[in-house]
Amino acid sequence: MSIRLHNTLTRQKDQLDAQPGFDSNNVRMYCCGPTVYDYAHIGNARPVIVFDVLYRLLRHVYGADHVTYVRNITDIDDKINARAAETAKAKGISVEQARVEITTKTAQQYLDDVAALGCLMPNHTPRATEYVAGMIEMIGELIAAGHAYAAEGHVLYDVSSKSDYGKLSRRSLDEMMAGARVEVAPYKKNPMDFVLWKPSDDQTPGWESPWGRGRPGWHIECSVMGGKLLGDTFDIHGGGVDLMFPHHENEIAQSEGCHHGKPLANIWMHNGFLQVEGEKMSKSLGNFITINELLKDWPGEVLRLNMLRTHYRQPIDWTLAGLKESHRTLEHWYNTAAPQAGAVPAAFLDALEDDLNTPKAIAELHQADPAGMAGALHLMGFSVDPAQIALKLSEGVSPAEIEAQIAARTAARKAKNFKESDRIRDELLSKGIVLKDGPTGTTWEVTK
RNA sequence: GGCCACGUGGCGGAGUGGUUACGCAACGGUCUGCAAAACCGUGUACUCCGGUUCAAUUCCGGACGUGGCCUCCA
Structure with a gap:
């Protein structure tokens, strides 16, 4: 069997190795990473864990040296700028200094949290600020290609210039405009046009560009980093469902607009959302849980298993009862699995290859012999070390x-x-x- | 308002046009000084209403419910 993944573009399971240009010696995956201005919450952990399992599966099938995984870190953004402005005022430092301080610290915290969840480091974790020159270059190309225009210090993407705009989220421009509730900026040709570059005042981080001192829009960084590190077209692009529109749609518009229509990614994957004890997670409800807080009470492996017990496209209800069950299950496995990992059971691998069906895989894991169980646990990113989980708790x-x-x-x-x-x-x-x-x-x- | 997912036994959660998912919990048993763990055994569920079919939890339509996106929140 080969790997089949649910592709948002086609709304069906597509075979990975049947995609155009697929090269088993060079499998490429990109996932949207965090905007680093605060602790990551448990919802942020979902795509990280899910795509880590996919990364491990790809490495298992194609070999560790034949898979390249990129997950960016967004370190320039208006939420970051808002925090930086506060910090700068409080500490009497420049906004840029504050921005660097906040993003460096938060990015490190994120990497530590994610490592505790048993996730491998991607091959590249590029930061947006390292690619600003590339963004300026791509924006220039988009203008030259007739896909973008400059207006009042901004550069905007002209959505009407791309006839298949909306193909990922399956919305037409007409629908979007009918449903639009946003106030339209006067310099936009079309209400759905989105920002590639925007002007920065003296109090806001900015870079010199042909359109004046400014900063990039949200979507352009991923187009640039993905293109530079993985090429014009890569195999898999992942992220949360909320990113499907507008973020991923706009990434496609930018990259394909710049690359003469060559597809940005062959397979687009989106993980479902998470609720906490049956309620939407939000700061106002007081059920906003960070990974860091959870790690104080639970071993990372328990959090990891709890996440994987639900299929990645399903909504997941994050509960204390669920965590307890995950802990119990993990303890059982660690008592049962052999110290040395054996061959991965075929049924387990089949389940993972079938659109990352981790609940099915877990069911197969329960049926495995001790050596197979250890092999399967290892593939899914569990250490098989009972001492570790006991000591942590x-x-x-x-x-x-x-x-x-x-x-x-x-x-x-x-x-x-x-x-x-x-x-x-x-x-x-x-x-x-x-x-x-x-x-x-x-x-x-x-x-x- | 527009668009899109989802609704399985006490709980979590796969899957299927007609045969036991699996796990947790519960109950009974073996073991144990008593327990715990382990092992053995016990559970015919698929939101509702129509339709298609010899047969639907599984296909189609509708209702209700939950959630998501359209507002730079994964």
């Missing part, structure tokens, strides 16, 4: 302390002093430590 109680208590309890049991032995067991249980008496002695585990 047992914060507050040291393993040495637990061992001492176990020794005391063993002595009590030998003396048939079960009252004392049960007291010790209950005391540990109240701290979240569960004891298990096996044929070779007593072991312990952390419960939630």
Whole structure:
């Protein structure tokens, strides 16, 4: 079997290796990464984990050296600028200094969080500010090609210049205009035209350009970074469903407009949204959870499994009950899996190759023998190290302390002093430590 | 208002035009000083209403419900 992926462009499962120009020696994937101005939340973690599994699958099938994965970091953006302006004022530094400070710190935090979720580093994690020259160049080409125009210090993409604009999200220009609720800027030829470049005042980060000092629009960075690092056309482009329109639609318009209609990506993948305890996650509801907060209570692997128990295109309801079940399941696997990874079970691989069907794959995992289970866990990005998960969860109680208590309890049991032995067991249980008496002695585990 | 997803047993969650998903929880059992873990056994669900069909949870239509996008939120 070969890898089949649901393609937003065609609204069906398409075979990856049957796409035009597919090269098994050079499989290329791009995913939209974070805008770095604050801690990433659990919703941000979903595409990272999902596409990490895809990356691992591609590496497994085609070889680690034949897959290139790019995930950008957006470090220039008006939300960042707003934060930078506040920080600059508070600290008495320049806005640009503040911007660099905020984005550097937040980007590092993001990479740390994501590593804790068991995600591999992509081959490239380009930052938008490193590609501004390329953006200016592409904007110039778009103007030359008749797809863009300059007006009042802005450069805008002329959506009417591309007849298939809207093909990804399947909207026509007429529909979009009918549904438009946005106030239209006076310098736009068409209400749906979007910004490629906009002017910056002295208090706002900016770069010199043929259209004056300014900064790039949101979409152009991905077109440039994807093109520079992966070529005009690459195999897979991923991101959250919310990015389908306008972000991805506009990326397509820019890249294809610049590359004489050559497709930007063959397969477009979009992961579904996440809710928390049945409600939409929002700051006003107070259920806005960052990855960082969750990592204080749970091993990254539990968060990872919890995410993968739901198919990536389905909505997922993030709940405490779900986390507990994921933890339990992981502990079970870690107790069962062999220390050395064996061959990946065929049924497990088939499930992953069928549009990344992780719930099905997990079901197959339960049926695997210990060696196959370890191989499957490894492929999905789990360490198969029970000590790691136990230690992470047992914060507050040291393993040495637990061992001492176990020794005391063993002595009590030998003396048939079960009252004392049960007291010790209950005391540990109240701290979240569960004891298990096996044929070779007593072991312990952390419960939630 | 326009467009688009989704609705499976107590819970999570695959899948299928007619045969047991799987997991968690629950219950019974083995084991254990008692437990926990492990192992064995027990569960015929598919929002509602029409239609197509020998047969629909699975196909078509409608209703209701939930969520998303259209507003630089993954």
